[in-house]
Amino acid sequence: MCTLILQILHKYMSDGHFESSTLLDHLGPAMLLSDTLTFLGKYREFHVMYQEGRYEEAAALLVSLISSRLAPE
Incomplete structure (x- = not known):
């Protein structure tokens, strides 16, 4: 599962679009x-x-x- 999450995260970082809000919910x-x-x-x-x-x-x-500065630049 960690590999899948990291792949989706990298896709989000390159495209700026997140395909699955359900994944984020869980x-x-x-x-x-x-x-x-x-x-x-x-x-x-x-x-x-x-x-x-x-x-x-x-x-x-x-x-x-x-204020947490977690947001990616």
């Missing part, structure tokens, strides 16, 4: 493999919160992501 501990993968998992959480109308929680998570 990363679990694999999220800790890299800062970029951690960022993607948390960014997905932000989008879910936002879509559910949990704006205050979503905003707090987004601020946390920005």
